[in-house]
Amino acid sequence: MAGAHELPPDEVLVQRLRSGDEEAFALVLDTWSGGMLRLASSFVSTKASAEEAVQDTWLAVIKGIGDFEGRSSLKTWVYRILVRTAKTRGTKESRTVPFTSLLPEEAEATVDASRFRSPGERYAGHWAVGQEPRPWHLPEDHVLRGEVRELIAEALDDLPPRLRAVLTLRDVEGYGSQEVCSLLEISPGNQRVLLHRARAMLRSRLDAYASSPDDAHAGGGERGLR
Amino acid sequence: MPTQGEANVDCVDFVELVTDFLDGAMPQEQERRFVEHLAECSGCERYLDQYRQTIATTGELTPDHISDDARQHLLAAFKGWQRQ
Ligand SMILES: [Zn+2]
Numbered sequence: 001m002a003g004a005h006e007l008p009p010d011e012v013l014v015q016r017l018r019s020g021d022e023e024a025f026a027l028v029l030d031t032w033s034g035g036m037l038r039l040a041s042s043f044v045s046t047k048a049s050a051e052e053a054v055q056d057t058w059l060a061v062i063k064g065i066g067d068f069e070g071r072s073s074l075k076t077w078v079y080r081i082l083v084r085t086a087k088t089r090g091t092k093e094s095r096t097v098p099f100t101s102l103l104p105e106e107a108e109a110t111v112d113a114s115r116f117r118s119p120g121e122r123y124a125g126h127w128a129v130g131q132e133p134r135p136w137h138l139p140e141d142h143v144l145r146g147e148v149r150e151l152i153a154e155a156l157d158d159l160p161p162r163l164r165a166v167l168t169l170r171d172v173e174g175y176g177s178q179e180v181c182s183l184l185e186i187s188p189g190n191q192r193v194l195l196h197r198a199r200a201m202l203r204s205r206l207d208a209y210a211s212s213p214d215d216a217h218a219g220g221g222e223r224g225l226r
Numbered sequence: 227m228p229t230q231g232e233a234n235v236d237c238v239d240f241v242e243l244v245t246d247f248l249d250g251a252m253p254q255e256q257e258r259r260f261v262e263h264l265a266e267c268s269g270c271e272r273y274l275d276q277y278r279q280t281i282a283t284t285g286e287l288t289p290d291h292i293s294d295d296a297r298q299h300l301l302a303a304f305k306g307w308q309r310q
Contacts, residue, residue, distance in 0.1 A: 127237045
């Protein structure tokens with residue numbers, strides 16, 4: 001979402017781009033390319049290929065800005081071109097990311113079943129003893145915050161492509177559910193399943209970093225059982 | 227404490243419903259049970275809070291950059307196209 005607020009409104013922006021305002025072009029280029037790179041890398045196999053997809057998209061935007069009709073926001077229009085461009089590239093690289101249906105493993109539980117009391121046990125379905133989430137100690141110091149962001153960025157890169165695409169759009173770019181469904185051509189339900197799985201994977205990476213084993217017994221007084 | 231039943235929200239269900247809840251995508255009755263569970267279970271309250279912190283931290287990510295070469299190339303292309 002970085003820089004999103006510094007851009008002028010679409011109608012001003014489009015007008016300036018159409019009249020060849022280089023400063024306006026540099027502004028959108030610098031504001032959106034980072035997010036575009038992240039999104040493109042969900043569809044293609046290398047960072048270099050993602051960068052080429054972003055470049056091809058901008059070239060198409062330069063040529064096509066006269067055709068922009070303002071039916072969506074300018075950014076969404078650019079992202080649509082990007083998704084199309086990156087998908088085509090991904091297909092050529094035999095790395096297709098079909099979103100139409102969920103893979104079986106994507107519909108599985110996001111928290112290991114062993115952390116809950118088994119069916120038939122007393123309080124079945126509740127956190128097992130010692131398995132409740134442990135408290136986190138996330139640093140507030142800004143240098144260490146950088147370390148946390150680094151960790152999240154790595155975890156994001158490790159996500160399977162479909163999960164990464166949805167998470168990037170929703171939580172990094174700040175798009176709403178509807179726009180993401182329309183950009184990726186998925187149903188709202190499937191979008192939420194992918195998003196939920198992606199967030200859970202990131203949460204557990206943060207958990208490994210931010211919860212120290214010393215706190216393992218700290219939750220003993222609050223079992224979560226009533 | 228709600229009595230046992232298939233619509234009951236236990237911890238094992240709660241952790242899978244968090245995104246539906248945050249998106250406001252839950253049927254009303256399920257949301258009621260979700261909130262009821264949240265109020266009674268400190269483990270799940272913490273899980274939800276950590277989920278929110280994860281989302282907030284992801285939102286702080288600084289953008290990647292395209293290479294300087296690519297950037298220069300595109301600025302030149304914009305200039306060139308406008309001159310045509
Ligand atoms: Zn619970």
